[in-house]
Amino acid sequence: MISYRVDGAPAARNFLKGYHVMTSPEFVQISMAAAMTVGLKPGLFFRGAKLHCLNLLMLCEGGCKANCSYCGLSRSREKSDTFIRVAWPIYKLDEVLDAAANCSDIERVCVSMITHPDCVADILPIITEIKEKTKLPVSVLLSPTIIKKEDMMKMKAAGADKSGIAIDAATPVLFDKFRGENVHGPHRWDKYLSCLKDAAEVFGKGNAGVHFIVGLGETEEEMIKMIDHVWKEYGAPTHLFSFFPERGSGESMRKQPPVEQYRRVQLARWLINNGYSSADKMTFHNGKITGYGVSDAVMNEAVESGYPFRTSGCTGRDEKCAACNRPFGNERPSEEIRNFPFAPDTEDILLIKKELVKY
Numbered sequence: 001m002i003s004y005r006v007d008g009a010p011a012a013r014n015f016l017k018g019y020h021v022m023t024s025p026e027f028v029q030i031s032m033a034a035a036m037t038v039g040l041k042p043g044l045f046f047r048g049a050k051l052h053c054l055n056l057l058m059l060c061e062g063g064c065k066a067n068c069s070y071c072g073l074s075r076s077r078e079k080s081d082t083f084i085r086v087a088w089p090i091y092k093l094d095e096v097l098d099a100a101a102n103c104s105d106i107e108r109v110c111v112s113m114i115t116h117p118d119c120v121a122d123i124l125p126i127i128t129e130i131k132e133k134t135k136l137p138v139s140v141l142l143s144p145t146i147i148k149k150e151d152m153m154k155m156k157a158a159g160a161d162k163s164g165i166a167i168d169a170a171t172p173v174l175f176d177k178f179r180g181e182n183v184h185g186p187h188r189w190d191k192y193l194s195c196l197k198d199a200a201e202v203f204g205k206g207n208a209g210v211h212f213i214v215g216l217g218e219t220e221e222e223m224i225k226m227i228d229h230v231w232k233e234y235g236a237p238t239h240l241f242s243f244f245p246e247r248g249s250g251e252s253m254r255k256q257p258p259v260e261q262y263r264r265v266q267l268a269r270w271l272i273n274n275g276y277s278s279a280d281k282m283t284f285h286n287g288k289i290t291g292y293g294v295s296d297a298v299m300n301e302a303v304e305s306g307y308p309f310r311t312s313g314c315t316g317r318d319e320k321c322a323a324c325n326r327p328f329g330n331e332r333p334s335e336e337i338r339n340f341p342f343a344p345d346t347e348d349i350l351l352i353k354k355e356l357v358k359y
Contacts, residue, residue, distance in 0.1 A: 021061055022090060023118070025125040028111075029057040029088035030096055033327055037106065038099035040091065046333035049341040052107045052316050053324035054100050054136075057088055058123065060116035066145070067185040068168075069178050069250030070216070070243070073114060077248050093126060097133040107316025108323035109134065110164075112141040115186065119143060120151055124158050131159035139164060139314045139324070144195030145186050152202040162314045163199045164239060166211035167192050170218040170226040178216060183250070196234050205235030209314065214265050215243030215257030219287030224268045228279035237273045239313045239322075240266060242330040242338045256331075262338055263309065263355045264289050270308030306344040309352055 035041035037051040045051070064073040072083035100106050109130050113119040123140065130138050139162040140155050152163065169175040172189040179187040199208035210230050214223060230236040242262045245252045271277040271292055281293025292299060302308055307320060316323025327341040337348070344352065 022059060023061055024058040024093070024122045025129070026093060027059050027090055028093050028096060028126070029059060029090050031055040031057075031088055032086040033329075035089055035091075038096065038103045040096070040099055041089065045327050045341075047342070049325075049327040050105050051325065051327055051341070052105060053139075053314065053322075053326075054096070054106050054109045055324070055326075056093075056096070056109065056111045056126070057083070058111065058113055058116075058119050058126070059090065060114060060118045060122070062116065064114040064116060066115040066179070066187060067183050068187070069183045070168075070213075070246060070254070071249060072246045074249060076250070077246075083246075093129060094133070097130060100136070101134045106134075106136065108137050108139060108314055110139040110141060110314065110324055111160075113143040113146075115143045115145050117146055120147055124154055127155060127158040127160050137161050137316070141166065142195065142199060144192045145188075147195065149198040149202065152199055156202055161203070162207045162209065163203050164209045164211060164314065165192060165196050165199060165236075167196070167230075168211055168213045168241075169216050170212055170223040174216050174218055178251070196230065196236060200234040200236060206237060208234065208236050209239050210236045211239050211241060213241045213243050214262050215254070220261060220265055220268075220289045221284040221287045223265050224272075224282065224284075224289060225279045227265075227269050228272050231272055232278070237312070238269050239324070240269050240339070244330055259336055259338060260355045260358045261288075263352060267302065267308045267356065268292060269312065270302065273312075276302070303353060303356070304349060306340065306349060306352075309340050309344055309348075311339040311341055 032041060033051045034054050036043040038054065064075060067074050067076055111123055111126050113123060127138050130136065138160045140160045141164045144165060169178055175189045176182050179185050196208060196210065212223060212227065227238045230238065243254065243256055245254050268282065268289055271294060276298055277293040282289055283291035311322045311325040313322035313324030315321065325341040326339065330338040
């Protein structure tokens with residue numbers, strides 16, 4: 001049994017006297033950034049960044065059944081007080097939505113499933129209540145291991161307009177190493193791709209996104225070719241993340257990928273997802289990208305715009321930018337920004353240019 005406390009304390013693994021088990025759909029966890037944005041927690045973002053997507057994480061008794069070795073929700077993680085570097089306080093869903101309805105910065109709500117069978121039914125009333133109370137567009141981050149196509153159809157009927165699938169690893173071998181049989185986890189590569197196909201059919205081209213994490217041992221070529229594959233095959237844009245070691249996880253000692261590597265993949269992703277290039281037009285040497293398959297004019301315009309280096313995710317009011325902009329979700333505020341939650345300034349662009357050509 002897992003017990004929870006509503007005041008923002010993390011989930012505890014053991015029952016504590018006086019604590020009450022709290023689960024979705026009545027209760028949800030929200031990111032610390034979201035709690036700050038809607039006024040449930042105090043705080044300001046570095047460089048005046050603003051969060052535009054309310055991130056909700058479902059709560060189920062017993063927690064996530066998966067065992068992904070890099071994940072803060074893994075069932076075998078030593079400590080469970082953070083996820084994606086920060087605490088996720090627990091609130092009643094209606095309290096969160098009341099706050100969101102009065103927050104002009106919020107442009108979208110994303111409901112994240114965990115790998116737990118209760119999520120399949122419990123996500124539907126959450127979507128319904130979001131639509132009723134906020135009128136905001138809703139994304140669902142799906143857990144392919146536990147859902148079917150008809151479940152997605154019910155989510156869409158309830159009001160979700162976009163979906164995401166966190167494949168994370170760029171190759172079947174790496175997927176199994178970090179998420180599958182190698183770590184005694186339930187996830188399978190083929191099931192994830194099958195679910196992506198279904199999601200693209202249910203939600204439509206461009207509305208079924210894929211999460212990939214740079215830095216799990218893949219080459220730039222492998223990552224870029226996978227980004228290209230899901231775009232061509234399923235019309236699925238990539239929402240890109242840079243690996244960050246989760247304290248207490250099985251990959252807590254793994255280093256982040258060099259920022260130069262991340263920049264090159266960011267640029268390639270943007271060119272692919274915006275129709276300027278494709279993997280077969282790009283050139284590689286020893287796994288690193290050496291050419292992007294576009295003219296110097298297109299390249300310069302892309303880099304100067306700063307768009308390739310902004311957070312990629314589900315959109316809100318501006319179709320060019322992600323509402324799910326996750327401020328400092330890939331690095332500490334004291335470190336160089338990997339996914340810009342706002343437009344990079346002139347100094348940022350100058351540094352990015354240097355990084356793109358550094359090997």
